[in-house]
């Protein structure tokens with residue numbers, strides 16, 4: 368239905384434009400194209416290696432465990448497709464991250480610093496700012512995800528839902544347009560006034576990657592399922608319901624907005640296979 372209402376080829380054309388566009392804009396608009404290009408290439412290799420490498424480790428671990436949330440697999444998971452789309456998402460992310468890295472290599476001032484003194488914050492202030500940042504990222508990703516489930520935009524998100532019973536390789540297997548939308552906030556750090564304390568920032572990013580791996584690994588770890596919800600964060604069981612039912616559990620970090628908007632469904636168990644459909 369969605370593909371007829373909004374031709375999938377339009378979304379695919381925009382996705383491909385994003386893939387080419389992030390690099391073209393970097394090369395054409397950067398004051399130092401070669402510095403930007405080498406920053407992009409290095410970031411892409413580092414991101415793709417780290418994310419796909421961690422996905423390999425998590426998948427090797429998870430696929431040997433039982434019971435699986437969605438039951439035994441009837442056929443091998445499409446790991447190659449998941450990994451390829453993930454690599455495209457890392458390409459887009461590298462096209463964004465290359466900007467602050469280029470700025471730093473050129474000696475320009477940015478909002479990123481490894482030093483707490485450089486931020487001018489006390490420890491309590493640093494904690495408060497980073498907690499606020501987590502809330503902001505959670506709101507950004509929840510409402511992005513809700514928007515991508517509308518008829519107009521579902522074509523950009525449909526690919527992620529082809530992985531109904533995902534592996535960790537699907538953690539970042541989103542199309543280029545969705546990747547651009549997801550990771551766009553990394554550009555905020557370009558503004559010198561938008562202070563980011565490196566140790567906390569990197570820890571939270573790594574934590575987000577690890578959480579996303581767990582959300583897509585396909586199995587439950589009992590102690591994680593007990594502890595993680597107490598922190599307000601999503602779990603593997605929670606996100607598998609989204610892949611199974613499509614119309615519930617949109618949170619990508621926490622379940623705050625799902626609770627507020629009544630899109631959290633604790634009553635749903637993993638459902639039999641159904642076609643992915645948009646839901647507003």
Ligand SMILES: [Zn+2]
Nearest residue numbers: 527583606610
């Ligand atoms: Zn997912």
Ligand SMILES: [Zn+2]
Nearest residue numbers: 512516524609
């Ligand atoms: Zn979705």
